[in-house]
Amino acid sequence: MRFFLIDKITEWHIGASAAGIKNVSLSEDFFNDHFPKYPIMPGVLILEALAQLSGLLLEASVEKASGRKIKALLSIIEKAKFRQIARPGDTLALSARILSLHDDAGKVSVKAECSGAPVAECEMVFVWTTLEDTELDEQRRRLREFWLRDIPPEP
DSSP states (O other): OOOOOOSEEEEEETTTEEEEEEEOOTTSGGGGTSOTTSOOOOHHHHHHHHHHHHHHHHHHHHHHHHOOOOEEEEEEEEEEEEOSOOOTTOEEEEEEEEEEEOSSEEEEEEEEEETTEEEEEEEEEEEEEOOOOHHHHHHHHHHHHHHTTTSOOOO
């Protein structure tokens, strides 16, 4: 993945919910074209940040519930609404809440806010796949540890 769109996870409740932040910085590549002289974070990348947080939460939830190591793949975006733009200097507060968790899929409700005002919200459906790639597993484990560095581990 070229873009890591979570800067930090601030709340982590496996099987239930997660929250994190995305600091929007003018140095990000997408601002070169979106839009010159009026930089706006693309809505699709706000959704990607929410999907990254949700995917991590769902993967950890399935592993804790069943011991299965899965990769959550975004399958459906429902009821997407964009309420305001995100610009350089903004901090997006990301949140994901699990609505359902099944053997082969899961659904979350997500939102992004800036200074308490809604930026984007939707529901996302993910399906599970299995990847037998120890190098990728290790990379994802280190990244998750970094994002969760200030959150005490769950029992």
